Amino acid sequence: MEESIIEVKNLRKIFKTKHKEAGFLGSIKSIIRPDIREVIAVDDISFKIKKGEIVAFIGPNGAGKSTTIKMLTGILYPTSGNAVVSGLIPWNKRKKLAYNIGSIFGQKPQLWYHLPAIDTFNLFSHIYDLDQKEYKERLNYLVGLFELKEIINTPVRKLSLGQRMKCEIVASLLNKPKILFLDEPTIGLDIIAKQKIRELIKELNQKEKVTILLTSHDTQDIERLCKRIIIINHGKIVYDGDIDRLNKKYLKNKIISIKFEDPFKGIDLNGVKIISSEKYSADIEVNTEKIPIKKVIDSLIKKYNVLDITISNTPIEEVIANIYKQK
């Protein structure tokens, strides 16, 4: 059995927030008798992540994923529970842990905007106390891998978003982190740049066995990079397992896209819903719990001359959206 690099046990975080009624009286009241309420941001969660895994850690806004990551990086103290990250209790050894982790926040660049990326790289080599010879070797390797040779001396403000993100990732990898926290690494990028970033992340994971915890609202990121997904909602883990199993567990619906020789006149079966239709084609949603897919296809073939037929799953974002909606 492979060792866990992240172990979380019964982790809980309660925030105290001040509530204030609207208007002047509300302000006075909040000074005299503040109304402090407790918000459970993370509610007794436990999970383990093995070395070298890429795990998607997702949830709707305010679900508690960001709070969890902040506890795992030692930034926030938990209300109760335990976590061990790379052999350290994060909130007790934040600075020591920082040497072992890298983080990329797609919405918060760490590169100095007016300066070339190489200045930030050099700075990070000192912040992480890297041996300068080893740093140069590491930098050369990453610059080659990410194809950055031409741009590392250009001020960051003059780079494209994709180039900037590549530099952001390189900056986070200089210290050879054991764990990489990726928060929306492809946000705002075009399709080509997204694909490239995903390829590079995957390559790094395979070559360096770096463990990756990915938070993203882009389901393509999740599908392309992760085998395992942890979904958090209302502070609790609502799913932790393979993405494939997620499909099996939550995918009760299949979609049949069909083309006919004759005009389509509908189909009347329990558990079947026509999503869209034109004269010679239709998209039909089948609830496989109510009716087997074979029965629907048989019935369609019997009724019409079918030219083409495709069966697909409900897109993963819909599956996830349905999980988010659950209370």
Place this chain on the structure above:
Amino acid sequence: MRKYFEIGKINFLNYINYFGEFFFKALFILLILFIFVNIWKAAYAGKAVIEGFTIAMMMWYLLFTESIVTSTSSVIKEVNKEIQGGDIVYQLNKPYHYILYHLSRALSYRAIGFVVTFSMGAILVWIMVGGFNFNLLSIPAIIIIIALALILDFFMIMSIALLAFWFEDTNSFRWVYDKFLFTIGGMLIPLEIFPKWLSNISGVLPFSFVAYYPAKMFVNFNVNELLRVIIYQIGYIFIFAVLAFTIYHFGSRRLNINGG
């Protein structure tokens, strides 16, 4: 320590891009200086010396204190924003200390601010009142005193800024602090002009070691007083550094960043 030097260096390089900001800030200070020169000229009418200061010394003194005090960086605003808005997260995931990171930033900013304001102001003061008998050998000591003054000022400001862990806005505390610097810190007038009792009290308070003493050393260098000033500055730096680190220690435990 190397990493903090490098943080300071990269911030210095970055701030150079905002040279215009420093330049225009200094221009405004020139206007203030111009007004003060005229006020002091009126006060000096018929007098060559007031409390040991010639008019030239007084104006160079004022330029010096203005250059120190107005070079202040936006630490309060930044820390407030980082703690209240949650951006502190992006500082805390790196292996450096949050306070020392800001110290490096602030010193690089203030080094540029001080040099720009002082250089531009020096031209104006020179034209309007001329030079004074400046001891060139005192330059290394003056640089040390300025550095210590800026570090002391930083730790006092940081102690206020970190109250953002408990208070929603710490700018009002900063406002009061600034007024102390302006008055009993000796920014506007040397402590010698105060009544004796106030001058004595102000002379041992930390504010005067930020503005008054460095400026006084500049216009009237005194080796005997130098050591006393440096000892006081180091002592106060120690006290306020301990205070800032203690506030941070307790404050960071109650960090309340929700969302995401």
